[in-house]
Amino acid sequence: SSELTQDPAVSVALGQTVRITCQGDSLRRYYASWYQQKPGQAPILVIYGTQNRPSGIPDRFSGSSSGNTASLTITGAQAEDEADYYCNSRDSSNSRDYSGNHRVFGGGTKLTVL
Amino acid sequence: QVQLVESGGGVVQPGRSLRLSCAASGFTFSRYAMHWVRQGPGKGLGWVALIWYDGSNKYYADSVKGRFTISRDNSKNTLYLQMNSLTADDTAVYYCAREAYSSGYYFFDYWGQGTLVTVSS
Numbered sequence: 001s002s003e004l005t006q007d008p009a010v011s012v013a014l015g016q017t018v019r020i021t022c023q024g025d026s027l028r029r030y031y032a033s034w035y036q037q038k039p040g041q042a043p044i045l046v047i048y049g050t051q052n053r054p055s056g057i058p059d060r061f062s063g064s065s066s067g068n069t070a071s072l073t074i075t076g077a078q079a080e081d082e083a084d085y086y087c088n089s090r091d092s093s094n095s096r097d098y099s100g101n102h103r104v105f106g107g108g109t110k111l112t113v114l
Numbered sequence: 115q116v117q118l119v120e121s122g123g124g125v126v127q128p129g130r131s132l133r134l135s136c137a138a139s140g141f142t143f144s145r146y147a148m149h150w151v152r153q154g155p156g157k158g159l160g161w162v163a164l165i166w167y168d169g170s171n172k173y174y175a176d177s178v179k180g181r182f183t184i185s186r187d188n189s190k191n192t193l194y195l196q197m198n199s200l201t202a203d204d205t206a207v208y209y210c211a212r213e214a215y216s217s218g219y220y221f222f223d224y225w226g227q228g229t230l231v232t233v234s235s
Contacts, residue, residue, distance in 0.1 A: 030220075031218070031219050031220075033219070033220075033221035033222070035159070035222070037159075042209060042225040042226065042227050042228055043159065043209075043222075043225055044225070045221060045222060045223055048214070048216070048219050048221035048223075049216070049217065049218070049219030049221070052219065054223070084158075086158060086159050088159075088161075088221070088222070090220055101164055101171070101173040102161070102164075102173055102175070103149065103161040103164065104161060105151075105158060105159040105160060105161060106158070107158045108158040108159070
């Protein structure tokens with residue numbers, strides 16, 4: 001199956017901008033979504049379709065994509081943004097399913113706000 | 115409001131079976147594809163399985179194919195995961211997640227709170 005690669009950890013000073021990246025072949029074909037997970041909690045959706053923000057997600061969260069890399073940018077990071085972030089996309093690399101019905105997650109990035 | 119509530123987790127011996135349930139409410143369950151996603155202790159998220167809105171198609175991660183079965187009962191608004199031949203590697207919090215589809219985008223828009231499965235002798 002395909003893989004999505006994320007940096008394990010990233011830090012940002014309070015109020016500064018941070019970019020979290022996700023690399024993988026599936027991103028050349030499919031859109032990325034991003035999930036925030038705080039300790040002991042279920043993940044929540046923060047970005048879908050590479051750059052769309054669900055209602056209720058602050059506009060400091062944005063997404064972009066180029067080639068095989070998707071990015072999540074937090075502009076003006078806040079203390080409450082400290083969390084694990086996971087990218088996800090459809091996956092058509094499985095030999096039993098070339099239609100993209102499988103899904104794949106990145107390994108996750110732990111964001112620390114200093 | 116949309117709610118997904120998992121149940122059925124617990125401690126099970128290696129080689130045994132367990133069935134998880136996910137009770138859905140607040141939306142028309144029969145219109146949505148549903149997934150199971152798991153997270154091992156201290157690990158990242160891992161996709162497990164997908165079932166289409168009508169149950170007609172099912173897909174599995176290689177790590178569980180042949181051992182796990184995803185199913186649903188749209189009359190009961192409930193998603194299931196039958197897990198057989200469990201190993202220690204299956205120890206994880208199991209989440210059910212609703213799949214949203216919008217303008218060509220697929221994503222998980224709602225998640226349950228998760229149920230813990232521990233495989234141990």
